[in-house]
Amino acid sequence: xxxxxxxxxxxxxxxxxxxxxxxxxxxxxxxxxxxxxxxxxxxxxx
Amino acid sequence: xxxxxxxxxxxxxxxxxxxxxxxxxxxxxxxxxxxxxxxxxxxxxxxxxxxxxxxxxxxxxxxxxxxxxxxxxxxxxxxxxxxxxxxxxxxxxxxxxxxxxxxxxxxxxxxxxxxxxxxxxxxxxxxxxxxxxxxxxxxxxxxxxxxxxxxxxxxxxxxxxxxxxxxxxxxxxxxxxxxxxxxxxxxxxxxxxx
Numbered sequence: 001x002x003x004x005x006x007x008x009x010x011x012x013x014x015x016x017x018x019x020x021x022x023x024x025x026x027x028x029x030x031x032x033x034x035x036x037x038x039x040x041x042x043x044x045x046x
Numbered sequence: 047x048x049x050x051x052x053x054x055x056x057x058x059x060x061x062x063x064x065x066x067x068x069x070x071x072x073x074x075x076x077x078x079x080x081x082x083x084x085x086x087x088x089x090x091x092x093x094x095x096x097x098x099x100x101x102x103x104x105x106x107x108x109x110x111x112x113x114x115x116x117x118x119x120x121x122x123x124x125x126x127x128x129x130x131x132x133x134x135x136x137x138x139x140x141x142x143x144x145x146x147x148x149x150x151x152x153x154x155x156x157x158x159x160x161x162x163x164x165x166x167x168x169x170x171x172x173x174x175x176x177x178x179x180x181x182x183x184x185x186x187x188x189x190x191x192x193x194x195x196x197x198x199x200x201x202x203x204x205x206x207x208x209x210x211x212x213x214x215x216x217x218x219x220x221x222x223x224x225x226x227x228x229x230x231x232x233x234x235x236x237x238x239x240x
Contacts, residue, residue, distance in 0.1 A: 027132035
């Protein structure tokens with residue numbers, strides 16, 4: 001695999017991970033303490 | 047979003063340890079169909095978490111886009127689990143007006159903070175709804191991982207099933223056809239994926 005092929009493969013792998021992350025973001029809904037809203041919600045109630 | 051990205055990174059890290067550099071390169075073969083549909087679903091959910099009101103319409107649009115995308119990719123491994131996880135999340139959110147119910151006692155146990163019922167968590171998909179007021183409460187955000195992992199997030203059953211499906215999908219792609227992890231680790235560095 002030469003450098004150009006390797007670069008294309010790496011880009012495609014990154015795109016695949018990005019698309020999967022999009023799928024996860026759109027399809028899941030965990031309550032995240034570390035996101036701003038989670039912290040703010042918890043802090044606002046203290 | 048940090049919890050989701052962390053979970054994905056953890057799955058990728060574990061599989062990279064198992065299948066090495068070749069496994070990472072094989073991710074290029076994943077090539078999920080319906081990228082545009084996923085993009086529309088992401089925009090709809092981004093609007094959902096930013097805007098208050100219209101949650102149900104945006105949830106319906108998200109469900110339609112993800113449903114089409116999952117159908118296009120139905121032959122791929124792990125898709126049944128991914129569809130089940132997303133379906134459970136969409137079901138409970140749809141039944142609760144487009145928001146994910148967050149059980150306040152779980153939040154109190156995890157953070158030591160009592161939050162008023164019916165509080166809408168700004169910039170998220172969650173609303174604080176006690177079990178007796180939520181529909182399909184068992185499918186809401188109520189699962190805290192054990193030990194220090196509990197501080198990361200509170201998950202729904204659908205979230206965990208969805209992540210399991212992603213793990214199955216990535217495992218099958220990174221493993222490659224008909225190869226075991228030991229041969230992957232010993233593969234020459236110049237070898238092409240597959």
